[in-house]
Amino acid sequence: MNLTQPTTTGPRNDIRLYTLLASVPEGKVVTYGQLAELIGLPRRARWVGQILKQLPNDTRLPWHRVINAQGRISLPPLNGGDEQAKRLREEGVVVSQDGKISLRRYGWKTQPRPRPRLL
DNA sequence: TCCGTGACAAGAC
DNA sequence: CGTCTTGCCACGG
Numbered sequence: 001m002n003l004t005q006p007t008t009t010g011p012r013n014d015i016r017l018y019t020l021l022a023s024v025p026e027g028k029v030v031t032y033g034q035l036a037e038l039i040g041l042p043r044r045a046r047w048v049g050q051i052l053k054q055l056p057n058d059t060r061l062p063w064h065r066v067i068n069a070q071g072r073i074s075l076p077p078l079n080g081g082d083e084q085a086k087r088l089r090e091e092g093v094v095v096s097q098d099g100k101i102s103l104r105r106y107g108w109k110t111q112p113r114p115r116p117r118l119l
Numbered sequence: 120t121c122c123g124t125g126a127c128a129a130g131a132c
Numbered sequence: 133c134g135t136c137t138t139g140c141c142a143c144g145g
Binding site for chain 1: 139140141142143
């Protein structure tokens with residue numbers, strides 16, 4: 001078996017993903033791609049989505065803090081999307097009515113806007 | 120094995 | 133902004 005390439009399947013990376021996700025602080029959001037990259041699996045954003053999809057409904061993990069790179073909720077409104085927006089708002093994240101979220105302000109590990117010099 | 124599908128991403132316009 | 137296209141990769145039929 002090829003051990004030189006990072007594997008995607010199997011519980012190993014799943015655990016790494018869960019662990020990382022669990023560390024995303026309240027009031028912050030991450031993108032699928034970021035999560036994948038942070039655990040050493042670049043370009044596996046879709047895989048992250050697959051894993052999250054399988055989470056039990058009563059999971060304690062902050063799945064709602066995961067959004068797409070466009071700063072939008074990827075979940076259909078009637079299938080979790082509304083719930084996600086609700087949870088995010090409950091922790092202070094501003095979600096515009098059309099489901100847009102500012103990654104600049106709420107993105108985890110993303111540069112907060114460089115403060116403009118006042119003179 | 121080929122092919123479509125998906126909680127994605129980035130770039131062109 | 134929106135829409136399209138391409139690239140990506142795991143899965144399942």
